[in-house]
Amino acid sequence: MANEVTAQQIAEKVWNKESAFILDVRNESDFADWKIEGENLEYLNVPYFELIDGIEPILDKLPKNQDIFVVCAKEGSSKMVADMLEEAGVQASYLKGGMKSWSEYLRQTKVYEDSNMTVYQFVRIGKGCLSYMVISDGEALVVDPSRFVDQYVEVAKEAGAVITHVVDSHLHADHISGGILLSEKTGAAYYLMKSEGAVFDFNPLENYETIEFNQVKLEVLAVKTPGHTPGSVSFFVNDTLLFSGDTIFVSGLGRPDLGNKVREWANDLYETVSSKVSQIADDVIVLPGHYADLDEELNKQGYVGSTLGDIRKRNENMFQTTKEEFLHHVEQSASSVKPPNFEDIVALNRGERTADTERMQELEIGPNRCAVHHTD
Structure with missing residues (x-):
């Protein structure tokens, strides 16, 4: 099971300009309109429905030695994807409460x-x-x-x-x-x-x-x-x-x-x-x-x-x-x-x-x- 990460924890990384990788599984239009932003953040946007049958297509696009945070609107989809990554041997966390929690911190x-x-x-x-x-x-x-x-x-x-x-x-x-x-x-x-x-x-x-x-x-x-x-x-x-x-x-x-x-x-x-x-x-x-x-x-x-x-x-x-x-x-x-x-x-x-x-x-x-x- 993947670990959760809070909006506060990600905010501190953004504030301190630390590096992290955001895997955003919302629709492309939602990601383009609004996302977690930070000077040293890297992004990959793949809608979760493209990953339901497996996360193999994106494994080679993920970093090996960097924090990976999976993000969706409310939490459910990102938790599912983060769990799949963990099962594949990729350490990842999902944003607790999704972008809703990010909006309110x-x-x-x-x-x-x-x-x-x-x-x-x-x-x-x-x-x-x-x-x-x-x-x-x-x-x-x-x-x-x-x-x-x-x-x-x-x-x-x-x-x-x-x-x-x-x-x-x-x-x-x-x-x-x-x-x-x-x-x-x-x-x-x-x-x-x-x-x-x-x-x-x-x-x-x-x-x-x-x-x-x-x-x-x-x-x-x-x-x-x-x-x-x-x-x-x-x-x-x-x-x-x-x-x-x-x-x-x-x-x-x-x-x-x-x-x-x-x-x-x-x-x-x-x-x-x-x-x-x-x-x-x-x-x-x-x-x-x-x-x-x-x-x-x-x-x-x-x-x-x-x-x-x-x-x-x-x-x-x-x-x-x-x-x-x-x-x-x-x-x-x-x-x-x-x-x-x-x-x-x-x-x-x-x-x-x-x-x-x-x-x-x-x-x-x-x-x-x-x-x-x-x-x-």
């Missing part, structure tokens, strides 16, 4: 600490989604939480803190927010821009210049930064960190085409970049809401983020250009490929619909496409 890492606060980044490595927790003297604020809220509660508890504030930088289109659920579970105040159209009760960010908590006056300045969505905001913390949501990425800007108003929202994005963001110092650390390529955007400190100065240099044709050139570039970069199921996900995040856990898993399966707009 959150990796926690510390990104910043000083006498006033400690900041953790939570990387949803299978989706490219990033969320954060700011802890200060027994209280915690969570930025853009995923729906796996128990992990945030546990991290706060381990730090001796209580979650008192939850903020969403915008209405997410590629994953289901855990903001309301985390607020209900902890009693924390929940904040979102009213212009995003949510139908449940929340604290409208339009009413706040700052969100302060604790004796140390940890300031979270809500910088209105439309562009990705009309109500996108960023959060500027203690003049040190910028939680940029989907406005600024390490290697680009948020795509402004999800509302079918490309030029209008691109104009907003230009105003954001040329006026509001231009006032922020180069040494401020930008912590985005998504990434597109972990190999490119993971820094030497072990988290996804960079100084604003480095991002400006990396994306000169976005940060140092005329308005017409900017709008032209954005329009040319606009993608017809929307995040999978984005209309259903947006409806859930607005509170217009509900779904059980199984349905939420189905809706979220697939890649992140909110960070498609990059500056090459």
